[in-house]
Amino acid sequence: MSETRVWTANEATTDEQQSTTDREREHVCPECGGSLVTDSEHGETACRECGLVVEEDEIDHGPEWRAFDASERDSKSRVGSPTTQMMHDKGLSTTIDWQNKDAYGKTLSSNQREKMQRLRTWNRRFQTRDHQERNLRQALGEIDRMASALGLPETVRETASVIYRRALEDDLLPGRSIEGVATSALYAAARQAGVPRTIDEVARVSRVEEEEFKRTYRYVVRELNLEVAPADPVSYVTRFASELELSDEAERLARELLDAAKERGIHSGKNPVGLAAAAVYAAPLLTNEQVTQKRVSDVADISEVTIRNRYRELLNAYDDADQAVAA
DNA sequence: ATGGTTTTTACTGCGTC
């Protein structure tokens, strides 16, 4: 899988660095041998004779947004955020031309020139002062986008934006990416709201690499003294169960297993996601549904080994609890 | 930096379909 990606990447670079002779060769129509003419504006090369369009859109007009799997995400996430592309000029802000000409190309009177100069000054001030605003707006846009992708409610987005603002005010941004901090804010907010998403889930919809995300998250939590309690394993059960298409009975059992484990204090120090994964693996065993460790491992992003270790503990704790009840 | 704990990776053997 990664083979393919590397291959593609290599192709792309060699393409870009293609020698002029190679380019020359491509200026002959493969269909009729006629000469090709390139319309650079549209990045389209067509044959003058037969009209065959050889290459459409060879020029990259913008970033690739969509990633269809993990490896594509890796290769595409290098692109920046939309706003770096959309910076003021492409967006809504106005730029005032430096030439002292009006719209018809006539030169302006000295009176008008002074006026324009003042406008330019204000425009520039406005734009620089706006820098923080834009930063914030982009971050909030990112938070919104990711929250939607993760199905997180409005309240979580609000919490996330509050966290982000605090990070901004405390000068935590210099040295980190807007996306990274935005991602971290959202992850923290979701956990605080009791609707946690796994690190993998969040990383999957984020534009930053998982490593950077985790690093930034730790940093933000520390610097802002955020109080983020360990996630409750139960809060993952519903999602995992539905992804695995478990019966309601099994899902209920999974919660029960976790409750039993909680009472026995199996928890401390263990990854809550691992516990949840183990529960949604163990529960269907008891209800005679077939779910493989592999499937759970894929859904929860937890290794099969960990699932094995945890689910034994879960079942033991459950049995103990049973006996306690019976006695 | 360090040490202790947890998780992952990689490899193995065993039983079943």
Next chain:
DNA sequence: GACGCGGTAAAAACCAT
């Protein structure tokens, strides 16, 4: 023979100090 499961050892990641 592939698949699911289980165990193990060593590496890696994580966390508090």
